[in-house]
Amino acid sequence: TQLLEQSPQFLSIQEGENLTVYCNSSSVFSSLQWYRQEPGEGPVLLVTVVTGGEVKKLKRLTFQFGDARKDSSLHITAAQPGDTGLYLCAGAPGSSNTGKLIFGQGTTLQVKP
Amino acid sequence: NAGVTQTPKFRVLKTGQSMTLLCAQDMNHEYMYWYRQDPGMGLRLIHYSVGEGTTAKGEVPDGYNVSRLKKQNFLLGLESAAPSQTSVYFCASSYGQRGETQYFGPGTRLLVL
Numbered sequence: 001t002q003l004l005e006q007s008p009q010f011l012s013i014q015e016g017e018n019l020t021v022y023c024n025s026s027s028v029f030s031s032l033q034w035y036r037q038e039p040g041e042g043p044v045l046l047v048t049v050v051t052g053g054e055v056k057k058l059k060r061l062t063f064q065f066g067d068a069r070k071d072s073s074l075h076i077t078a079a080q081p082g083d084t085g086l087y088l089c090a091g092a093p094g095s096s097n098t099g100k101l102i103f104g105q106g107t108t109l110q111v112k113p
Numbered sequence: 114n115a116g117v118t119q120t121p122k123f124r125v126l127k128t129g130q131s132m133t134l135l136c137a138q139d140m141n142h143e144y145m146y147w148y149r150q151d152p153g154m155g156l157r158l159i160h161y162s163v164g165e166g167t168t169a170k171g172e173v174p175d176g177y178n179v180s181r182l183k184k185q186n187f188l189l190g191l192e193s194a195a196p197s198q199t200s201v202y203f204c205a206s207s208y209g210q211r212g213e214t215q216y217f218g219p220g221t222r223l224l225v226l
Binding site: 042044088098099100103105 | 205213217220
């Protein structure tokens with residue numbers, strides 16, 4: 001069974017601080033996605049990374065896919081209260097063509113003004 | 114476009130009762146998924162469908178059944194609800210293939226007493 005371990009599970013920081021969320025596995029994924037979920041809503045896709053070593057930037061968010069395609073990180077620069085939410089990583093198993101995703105446990109981020 | 118919609122939004126059941134959760138999507142997506150979300154456990158796949166008339170088991174299928182009679186609808190049934198099925202249920206859809214974005218509904222909060 002493929003697993004994605006996400007850390008930390010909870011993060012509370014002050015506005016303006018930087019943070020990094022990690023998503024690790026012993027398995028290879030063909031791609032990895034990051035979703036953000038706000039209370040009472042479903043997850044919404046932030047980014048998909050496909051190539052080992054790939055780095056994508058979305059404003060103050062930087063996403064990286066590990067060279068071996070087993071891990072990923074999300075770095076937020078100068079966090080703002082609007083960044084508060086649940087961040088989920090999700091990997092597409094290399095052997096599957098069903099569109100299934102394996103989700104990490106999630107990281108709850110709280111950014112205090 | 115409404116995207117992915119779920120009904121009902123909230124439901125309270127007594128142990129042993131049955132119910133059906135309805136998911137509808139208007140994006141002409143082939144693939145649809147049912148997840149449950151519990152604190153600290155991310156999203157776990159219950160059942161999924163790769164096309165009209167087809168369904169398959171996910172990670173945690175016990176106690177649930179599904180049907181996909183029409184392409185736009187995916188139903189999740191609980192024949193005899195148990196307290197362990199108290200959770201938030203999310204439906205998602207995608208075009209399919211590996212690494213495609215999944216579009217989520219707003220969720221159904223279910224409490225089984």
